[in-house]
Structure formats: structure tokens, C-alpha cells
Amino acid sequence: MESWPITIDDVTFSLTREGNFVKQVVVTFSNIRVDQAPTIEEGDSGGNLPTITIPASGCLQSARQKVLSWQTVVSGLQIYDIDFDSHDLRFHPETIAEEDKVAISHFRGSTADLSAAYDFEQIGRAFCAGAIPSDRIESTSHYRDGRLAFQAGRNIDAYNNMFLFLESRYCNGKTEAKQQVSLLLKSIPFTRALKNNISDQKARTAYRSKHLDAIFAPNTPLIDQVKHIVKLRGRLRHHSLKSPHRWDPNNQAEYQPPARFLSALVSDIIIEESLADIYAPANLEAFRELSVKSGFETKLMVKTHRQKKESTLQAEMSFPTTVISSHICRTALLRTLQLCRESGQLEDTTKLDATSQSDGLELFVTELGIWAYTETQNIILPKGEGILTCEFEHFKMQRIVKDRFTIGLKMSEVNILASWTYLKRCLDHIEEVDPTTRIMCLKLSIGNQSRPILNYRVGSQVLN
Numbered sequence: 024m025e026s027w028p029i030t031i032d033d034v035t036f037s038l039t040r041e042g043n044f045v046k047q048v049v050v051t052f053s054n055i056r057v058d059q060a061p062t063i064e065e066g067d068s069g070g071n072l073p074t075i076t077i078p079a080s081g082c083l084q085s086a087r088q089k090v091l092s093w094q095t096v097v098s099g100l101q102i103y104d105i106d107f108d109s110h111d112l113r114f115h116p117e118t119i120a121e122e123d124k125v126a127i128s129h130f131r132g133s134t135a136d137l138s139a140a141y142d143f144e145q146i147g148r149a150f151c152a153g154a155i156p157s158d159r160i161e162s163t164s165h166y167r168d169g170r171l172a173f174q175a176g177r178n179i180d181a182y183n184n185m186f187l188f189l190e191s192r193y194c195n196g197k198t199e200a201k202q203q204v205s206l207l208l209k210s211i212p213f214t215r216a217l218k219n220n221i222s223d224q225k226a227r228t229a230y231r232s233k234h235l236d237a238i239f240a241p242n243t244p245l246i247d248q249v250k251h252i253v254k255l256r257g258r259l260r261h262h263s264l265k266s267p268h269r270w271d272p273n274n275q276a277e278y279q280p281p282a283r284f285l286s287a288l289v290s291d292i293i294i295e296e297s298l299a300d301i302y303a304p305a306n307l308e309a310f311r312e313l314s315v316k317s318g319f320e321t322k323l324m325v326k327t328h329r330q331k332k333e334s335t336l337q338a339e340m341s342f343p344t345t346v347i348s349s350h351i352c353r354t355a356l357l358r359t360l361q362l363c364r365e366s367g368q369l370e371d372t373t374k375l376d377a378t379s380q381s382d383g384l385e386l387f388v389t390e391l392g393i394w395a396y397t398e399t400q401n402i403i404l405p406k407g408e409g410i411l412t413c414e415f416e417h418f419k420m421q422r423i424v425k426d427r428f429t430i431g432l433k434m435s436e437v438n439i440l441a442s443w444t445y446l447k448r449c450l451d452h453i454e455e456v457d458p459t460t461r462i463m464c465l466k467l468s469i470g471n472q473s474r475p476i477l478n479y480r481v482g483s484q485v486l487n
Contacts, residue, residue: 034089045103048093050086053117060114061127072419077130083112088273108175144310144344145301151309152300159296162191166289169282178275178282179259185285186256189213192292200253207249216291217248220284232280255281314343321345321379323386325359328374330396330439338362339380349418349461352377352387352481353450360443370440371400389479391442401438402476404469409433413449415465423463428452437469442477 028037033054039047059078066073087107094103112130116122169184193210194203207213221239230239237243237251259278263269270278300306314320325338338359342351355377363369374390394402409432416425430445437445445467453460463485466475 036089036093048090048103048105050089052082052085055082057116057121057124060125061130063127072422072424075127075130077112083110091273108171108177147314148301148306148310149297151306151313152303158191162188163293165191166293169286169289173282173286176275176279178278179270179272181282182278182285183256183259185282185289186252188289200250200257203253204246204249207253208246212292212295213288214245216288217245217252219291220288221248230280230284232277234278234281235284238284252285311343315341319343319345321347321351322381323351323355323377324380325355325375325377327359327363327368327372328376329368330371330373330400333371336363336366336368347379347386347485349463349481349485352485353454353462356387356389356479357447357450360447363443369443370438372443373439384484385482386485387479387481389446389477391439392474392476392478394476395439395442401436402469403436404432404434410470411445412468412470413452413465414468415449415453416463418461418463432469437476442467446477446479 028035028049028051030036033052035049035051035053037049037051038045039049059082061075061077064074064076087110090105090107094105097103110131114125114128114130116125165184165187169181169188172178172184173181189207190198190203193213194206197203197206234255238248258268259270321342321344323340323342325340327336327338329335336359338355340355340358342354344351356375359375359377360369363372373395374388376388377386378384379386394400411430411432412427413430414425414427416423418424428449430448434441446465449465449467450462453462462479462481464478464480466479467477468475
């Protein structure tokens with residue numbers, strides 16, 4: 024090992040060892056301009072998050088190519104299991120003057136974010152689904168491998184794995200293109216997912232690719248769209264150095280749009296199956312019983328207030344968790360609104376507030392503006408101000424950010440019932456756009472008026 028590391032021109036190649044075992048392969052580039060180091064663009068008060076730009080990403084591709092070349096030569100003597108999906112980028116200033124210009128010295132790329140927690144209640148309910156047929160487990164494994172490959176940038180593997188899912192599920196062991204097209208056309212889950220994704224993604228720039236033009240072309244028959252998916256699978260499954268149409272396994276970027284498209288299509292099928300299990304009544308009840316039996320239960324009380332001081336509704340609710348989240352507050356709010364509607368109280372209900380039954384702490388409050396306590400209990404809309412603005416603050420990337428959107432009002436006045444109806448509509452819209460949104464506060468305003476017609480906020484213990 025006396026000759027290590029190996030330096031050729033401005034590139035140094037070395038290995039990190041523990042005893043006789045190789046742990047890392049390292050490629051170092053010298054004389055790289057300092058402006059190729061990562062830069063950080065600060066966020067702003069408008070809710071835009073900080074962004075990181077790595078101009079030297081070309082060095083990563085070059086390093087990968089050099090390691091692939093080395094691996095090709097050495098493979099006849101020694102096989103090294105190199106994880107190309109996970110890598111470290113390190114930036115070292117070459118002069119004292121460059122030290123202040125290197126904002127980030129270490130950047131790690133990996134697929135770890137796919138294991139990030141989403142909703143542990145849903146994860147728990149999935150375990151209550153019990154035994155799953157082996158054929159579903161086997162085919163879904165192709166989908167899982169495809170997701171991991173796509174996250175790592177191995178787009179050709181991602182496309183092939185996603186098609187293997189379709190082939191396993193719907194092609195009955197047939198491998199000829201003509202037979203597969205015929206069988207896929209007979210699959211309702213596949214054709215429904217295909218139509219939905221073509222409709223939803225046609226305008227998205229992420230799917231612009233010569234490999235998808237035939238699929239997204241106007242008035243393309245369904246059979247031709249399926250043929251193109253199968254044809255691309257055949258092209259990416261086979262390889263010949265003599266073919267002018269061969270694909271380069273080291274040039275994955277070209278096939279990112281097709282991989283993204285087919286991943287979205289298969290995801291539609293998988294998600295529908297998962298939700299059917301997670302929200303099955305028997306699984307919901309089993310999870311609740313197990314959680315409560317284990318001591319994981321939160322009870323809360325929601326009180327309603329009416330403008331005329333008539334009999335009010337008090338709703339006691341129980342959730343199979345000890346973590347008070349903004350999601351629970353949203354669920355309790357919508358349940359209470361439904362109860363008020365069913366009991367005929369929603370037309371003059373002006374305030375809802377919820378407290379924890381264990382310690383009496385406030386969980387959330389939502390209240391209409393002072394206009395709801397007037398004699399008319401409505402707001403006459405000024406001409407040209409038939410727009411409802413929803414502003415809300417929510418957690419994102421471990422910080423609070425603010426978002427807003429507007430809804431057109433097709434009425435000349437807003438009353439109490441309409442206000443609660445529009446609140447539910449706004450909450451449903453936020454949930455549809457991103458189910459992981461954790462709302463801390465929300466207000467509804469009309470037109471350019473600064474005073475909101477409705478306010479909603481969660482308690483301080485929910486923030487923590």
C-alpha cells in the first residue's frame with residue numbers, strides 16, 4: 024500500500040481501510056473553483072424556505088464514472104459492494120482566503136428520507152390488517168424497490184421495477200408485448216390509474232420527455248398509450264452495444280420523467296389498496312381497542328356557544344393516542360360542526376372551544392367575528408369583494424410558515440352557517456393538497472378587509 028493514494032493530474036483516488044477490509048472509496052478533485060462550493064439562500068418572511076445549491080454536482084457524476092471504470096477493471100480479481108445510492112460530498116478550502124466562501128463543508132446523499140415518519144397512527148393500523156396474501160407481498164416488493172431506486176436516481180431500475188409490479192399483478196405470466204398490452208387493457212385498476220395520471224400530469228413540466236410524447240399526445244388511443252409503456256419496458260430490459268438505441272446505465276437523467284410517471288401510476292394502485300386496509304372498520308376498531316387497553320387514550324370536551332344563549336351542545340370525544348396534535352384538533356372541530364348541523368344549532372353557533380378532560384388545558388378555539396353577535400348576524404358583501412381569503416400558519420421543516428389561498432363567493436351576503444361551511448371547505452382543501460399539514464392557526468377574511476370573519480387557533484401545548 025506504499026503507493027497509495029494514486030494522483031493523476033488533478034484527481035486523487037484512495038481507499039479507506041479497516042485492517043484488510045475496504046470501507047470507503049474516495050475520489051478527490053483539486054483546483055476546483057471555490058464558486059463550485061455549496062451556497063445557501065436564506066428564507067424570507069413570506070414563507071419561502073432556505074435553499075441549498077451545489078454547483079459542483081458534476082464532480083459527483085465524474086467521481087461515480089471513475090469508480091465505475093475502476094470497478095469494471097478490478098472485478099475480475101475482487102468484488103466490492105459499493106453503495107452508489109449513498110455518498111458523501113466534502114468540500115475543503117485550498118487557501119485561507121477560500122475558508123469563508125465554503126458555506127457547507129459536508130453534504131450527505133442517501134435514501135433515508137423515505138423512512139421518515141408520516142403518521143404513526145396509520146402505521147399502527149396497518150399492522151392490524153393482519154395476514155396479507157403472498158402474491159400481493161411479492162408484487163408490492165417490486166414497487167418498494169422501484170421507489171428506493173427512484174429516490175437514489177437509478178431511474179432505469181425504477182422504471183423496470185414499476186413495470187415488474189404491473190407484470191406480476193396483471194400479465195398472468197405472459198411476457199410477449201402483444202399479450203401484455205391485451206391483459207393490461209383488461210385491468211380496471213391499471214387503466215383507471217393510467218387515465219388519471221395522464222389527465223393530472225399533462226401540464227407538468229416534470230413529465231416532458233421524448234419517451235412520453237406518444238403517451239401525452241392529444242387524442243392518443245388508450246391501446247397506443249399502453250403499447251408505449253410496454254415498448255419502453257422492453258427497451259430498458261434488454262441491452263446491446265451494437266444497437267444505436269441502447270441505453271447507457273450511467274446516464275440515468277434521461278429516464279427520470281418516464282420513471283416518475285410510471286411510479287405515480289403504480290402508486291395510485293398501491294395507495295388505494297393501503298387505504299382500504301388502514302381504514303377498514305375492523306382494523307380501525309382493533310387499533311382503537313389495543314391503544315386504549317395499553318393506556319394510550321386522550322379524552323377531550325368541545326363546548327359550543329350560541330348567540331341567543333339557548334341550549335348548547337357539549338361533545339365528549341376520545342382518541343387512541345396520548346399525543347395532542349393539531350390533526351386531532353382539526354378532526355374534533357369538524358366532528359363538532361357536523362354534530363351542530365345534525366342538531367340544528369349550526370345556524371347560530373358563534374364559538375367552539377375544546378379542552379383536555381385530564382388537565383383542563385385548552386386544545387383549540389374557533390370563533391366568528393363580532394359581526395355574528397349583531398342583530399342581523401350577517402355581512403353584506405361590498406361590490407367587487409366577493410372573494411374569501413384563507414390565511415393559515417402551519418409547521419413545515421421544523422418551522423412555522425404562512426400560506427394563503429382564495430375562494431370565490433357566489434353570494435351577496437355571508438351568514439353564520441355560510442361561515443362554518445366555508446371553514447370546512449378550506450380545511451378540506453388544505454387536507455387534499457397536503458394531508459400532512461399541521462395547522463396552528465387560521466383566519467378567514469372577505470376581500471381586502473383586515474378584520475377576519477372567523478379565527479381558529481390551537482392551544483400552546485399543541486404547539487409544543
